[in-house]
Amino acid sequence: MLETDTDQIRIFLVDDQEFALDGLAAILGSDPRFIIVGKALSGAEALARVDTAQPDIVLLDLNMPKMDGIITTRRLTAQCPTLKVLIVSAYADEDAVFGSYLAGASGYIVKHAGRENLIDAIRVVNTGSAFFDAQVVPNLREMLNKMIARQAPQRKSQLFEIFTEREISILRLLSKGYNNQQISEALSLALGTVRNYVSSVIAKTDAVDRTQLAIWAISNGLLDETQPK
Numbered sequence: 001m002l003e004t005d006t007d008q009i010r011i012f013l014v015d016d017q018e019f020a021l022d023g024l025a026a027i028l029g030s031d032p033r034f035i036i037v038g039k040a041l042s043g044a045e046a047l048a049r050v051d052t053a054q055p056d057i058v059l060l061d062l063n064m065p066k067m068d069g070i071i072t073t074r075r076l077t078a079q080c081p082t083l084k085v086l087i088v089s090a091y092a093d094e095d096a097v098f099g100s101y102l103a104g105a106s107g108y109i110v111k112h113a114g115r116e117n118l119i120d121a122i123r124v125v126n127t128g129s130a131f132f133d134a135q136v137v138p139n140l141r142e143m144l145n146k147m148i149a150r151q152a153p154q155r156k157s158q159l160f161e162i163f164t165e166r167e168i169s170i171l172r173l174l175s176k177g178y179n180n181q182q183i184s185e186a187l188s189l190a191l192g193t194v195r196n197y198v199s200s201v202i203a204k205t206d207a208v209d210r211t212q213l214a215i216w217a218i219s220n221g222l223l224d225e226t227q228p229k
Helices: 018-029 043-055 067-081 095-105 113-128 139-149 154-160 165-175 179-187 191-205 210-219
Strands: 009-014 034-040 058-062 085-089 107-110
Touching: 009 018, 009 113, 018 034, 018 113, 034 043, 043 058, 043 067, 058 067, 058 113, 067 085, 067 095, 067 210, 085 095, 085 113, 095 107, 107 179, 113 191, 165 179, 165 191, 179 191, 191 210
Parallel strands: 009 034, 009 058, 058 085, 085 107
Antiparallel strands: none
């Protein structure tokens, strides 16, 4: 069934390169699921116009002069707490990815990911979930591992008292980027059972989404599959 106008995702584009804005507008504007409600060539311009445009999602370039994407993200989400920001960048280095997440971005995708991946990212972020391009996940994990080296994680023995062995397995796969279908296949579990396990571990960690859950698992050393005695 075709989505109606009321179902359209309202998108605001921010990039300091006008040709990049026009390219994104052409790609997304031809899709009836989306409506472009505004464009800006700088973070300051976006902050000035976003309240009037009332977008659901801001697609934001990372590398802009004067006010970069991370600062813009922080200010946009402070100004409009329900606004979702998807970073669209040519780069995927660990500092940029993790910095964007900490600033409040709901997702991060590289510019060369392709039209379909970009559309998938927009639709996932619009549901309230986080989306991080497969190309940036290793960088995010590397950054987290550096944080772990500077911080003392919880004792693993305590974690194994909180979670069942099956929940630990689910957490490990989530932290490696597996989706529910992939977990179902890897552990030979029904898809509904996997969803129940994911809901359970989210509740136990107070995470708000799968990305925070994965970060929690990594930061507590659960990629090491050695169970404490």
